[in-house]
Amino acid sequence: MVEISSVQQLTLDAPAVAVRLGTSPRTVNMWASSGRLPAYRVGKSWIFLTTELEVWLASTANSHDVLPGTTINGISDPLGDLPELLKPAEVADFLEIAPQTLSRYFDRNEIPYFDSGPAKRISKSFPRAFLQMAKMAR
The missing domain is CATH 1.10.10 (Arc Repressor Mutant, subunit A)
Structure with a gap:
């Protein structure tokens, strides 16, 4: 039982x-x-x-995802305390880009998102993957 x-x-x-x-x-x-x-x-x-x-x-999520509380290349996960699905404004703030830039990425289907009716949500894995790609490009 x-x-x-x-x-x-x-x-x-x-x-x-x-x-x-x-x-x-x-x-x-x-x-x-x-x-x-x-x-x-x-x-x-x-x-x-x-x-x-x-x-x-x-x-x-995608294959670049890490678990909250773990590290990315030895650095604490900066997204660990955020929810699994982020608002576009949260992603724009985190990536330090203008919301309009993020919107253009949506329009060109360059950012995967979850459509929740009038609002979009982005998996926490996207900013993580973006950070990893930026670090590799250096």
Whole structure:
């Protein structure tokens, strides 16, 4: 028999997923109802299996991704405390580029992004890969 505390660790609710993804619970619920996030409807709420969410997050990342708290070439991960999906303004600030420049990259499909309706979200792996490419180009 599985203990209740073990089951609770296996599942997340929309507010917990929202914190993890850096968005609102309402957005998480919309993504769940549209099928963009793996989720299960229980009554009026959505529940998310932790393992399925981790697989989904991994599928939005690329091979340059590192785990939070690890290092990139011996330097602490500067993105470790940020959510897995970033707002364009956060990426622009981090990369020290103008939001308009980032928007041009979107228009030319040079930056992979997750379309969340009126807003775009960018996997934390993109700025990491960008930093690694810039370091290799030196």
